[in-house]
Amino acid sequence: MGLRLEIVTPEGTALSCEADYVSVPGTEGVFGVLPGHIPFLSALAADALHYDSGDTTRYVFLSGGFAEVLDDTVTILAESAEEAENIDFARAEAARKRAEERLARKSDDLNETRAQAALTRAVRRLALRGRL
Amino acid sequence: MASLKDVKIKIGGVAKTKQITKAMYMVASARLRGAQSRIERFRPYAEKFQEILGDLAGKTGETDHPLLAPRAEVKTTGIVLITSDRGLCGGYNVNLIAAALRLAADRRAQGKETLFYCFGRKGRDAVRKLGFPLALEEIGQMNALDFSLANKAGLRLMEDYLGGVLDEVILIYGAFISMARQQPAALPLLPIVPAEASGGEERKIRQGYSYEPQEAALLAEMLPRFIKAQIYRGLLDTSAGEHAARMTAMDNATRNCDELVADLTLLYNKTRQAAITTELIDIVGGVEALKG
Numbered sequence A: 001m002g003l004r005l006e007i008v009t010p011e012g013t014a015l016s017c018e019a020d021y022v023s024v025p026g027t028e029g030v031f032g033v034l035p036g037h038i039p040f041l042s043a044l045a046a047d048a049l050h051y052d053s054g055d056t057t058r059y060v061f062l063s064g065g066f067a068e069v070l071d072d073t074v075t076i077l078a079e080s081a082e083e084a085e086n087i088d089f090a091r092a093e094a095a096r097k098r099a100e101e102r103l104a105r106k107s108d109d110l111n112e113t114r115a116q117a118a119l120t121r122a123v124r125r126l127a128l129r130g131r132l
Numbered sequence B: 001m002a003s004l005k006d007v008k009i010k011i012g013g014v015a016k017t018k019q020i021t022k023a024m025y026m027v028a029s030a031r032l033r034g035a036q037s038r039i040e041r042f043r044p045y046a047e048k049f050q051e052i053l054g055d056l057a058g059k060t061g062e063t064d065h066p067l068l069a070p071r072a073e074v075k076t077t078g079i080v081l082i083t084s085d086r087g088l089c090g091g092y093n094v095n096l097i098a099a100a101l102r103l104a105a106d107r108r109a110q111g112k113e114t115l116f117y118c119f120g121r122k123g124r125d126a127v128r129k130l131g132f133p134l135a136l137e138e139i140g141q142m143n144a145l146d147f148s149l150a151n152k153a154g155l156r157l158m159e160d161y162l163g164g165v166l167d168e169v170i171l172i173y174g175a176f177i178s179m180a181r182q183q184p185a186a187l188p189l190l191p192i193v194p195a196e197a198s199g200g201e202e203r204k205i206r207q208g209y210s211y212e213p214q215e216a217a218l219l220a221e222m223l224p225r226f227i228k229a230q231i232y233r234g235l236l237d238t239s240a241g242e243h244a245a246r247m248t249a250m251d252n253a254t255r256n257c258d259e260l261v262a263d264l265t266l267l268y269n270k271t272r273q274a275a276i277t278t279e280l281i282d283i284v285g286g287v288e289a290l291k292g
Helices: A089-105 A109-131 B002-060 B092-109 B121-128 B147-162 B215-291
Strands: A003-009 A014-021 A021-027 A029-033 A042-052 A055-069 A072-076 A081-083 B076-082 B113-119 B134-138 B168-177 B183-188 B210-212
Touching: A003 A021, A003 A042, A003 B002, A014 A042, A014 A081, A014 B002, A021 A055, A021 A072, A021 B183, A029 A042, A042 A072, A042 A109, A042 B215, A055 A109, A055 B002, A055 B215, A089 A109, A089 B092, B002 B215, B076 B092, B076 B121, B076 B147, B076 B215, B092 B113, B092 B121, B092 B168, B092 B183, B092 B215, B113 B121, B113 B147, B121 B134, B134 B147, B147 B183, B147 B215, B168 B215, B210 B215
Parallel strands: A003 A072, A042 B210, B076 B113, B076 B168, B113 B134
Antiparallel strands: A003 A014, A021 A029, A021 A042, A042 A055, A055 A072, A055 A081, B168 B183
């Protein structure tokens, strides 16, 4: 247990625990954090983070934000965070359908980028289902 | 003089009103606790965010970002007005609306257009009644606030701002100073005014930090989230202030009811006494007359 992981959202601290290893979805690619990591600040993609503690690996879905690594503490600032077991997959499925429909209709550019982002979010959320 | 029955009915009415105001006081105080705990839970996020943002802004000194650069000519001012959905909270909403209207009048005097974005029914109603252009209304959400509302509103405002619909955005909300003090506050939302460097206090100097992506890109990523965080803060404060204001108003109302009941009871007793006296005089008079 060499790392401390804190996930902070506007609605409260979503998670605060010890971990051996944290894998974080940065915008420039996924990076892993082990104890002794250099001080680091990164933007996050809307994707899942996972962390190992002991023999268990747990997944948390983040909707983008920032990660700071300092003194063996990983602080995640995200606008929302859902632990994999709490994700409402039916809702994610519905969101995916909605986004796909909107993309198929091809309205103006702005809505398209937004629908695209929504689709990516939904698909990545759904991808966690297999990992439970 | 009012009849005995009238006074009795009135006392009953006031007593019932008192029950209601007392119940509303209790409900408001429970809701205030909820609102305050939301503010409490938001604090760690806000503080960490502020810390990183201040750090980055200091490092890059960037001012080219479209959300940071002030417009040369301001044609349209977006006014975000946050009020409560419900009344019976003293002058709380009235003050907020007055602050927003003063701002609107001021901008109009300068020949600028105004566009309202309203949260809460009270503000929306006032703006609509006066016929100001209204771009967005979010009603019935002040009692169940979550970040998604701030998220949605932030996206919409930035879209309008970057799309040239708005040239500046000002947020009017109820600053929750203490239980007894809530004040309308105006906060310039866009363009973002860089916070003054918090010098003096000892800060962790982030030497040897690695950034991904580059500092400037990271800052660009942070700014939209900063807007949303500010809107969320405004919503939370206004909601807490609403409940605090309602508690004060209902407490006053309950006390006024007590006073009224006391006055009316006095009147009731006096009236009753007067009636008894009159009857006695009649009887005594009758007896005297019979004696002849």
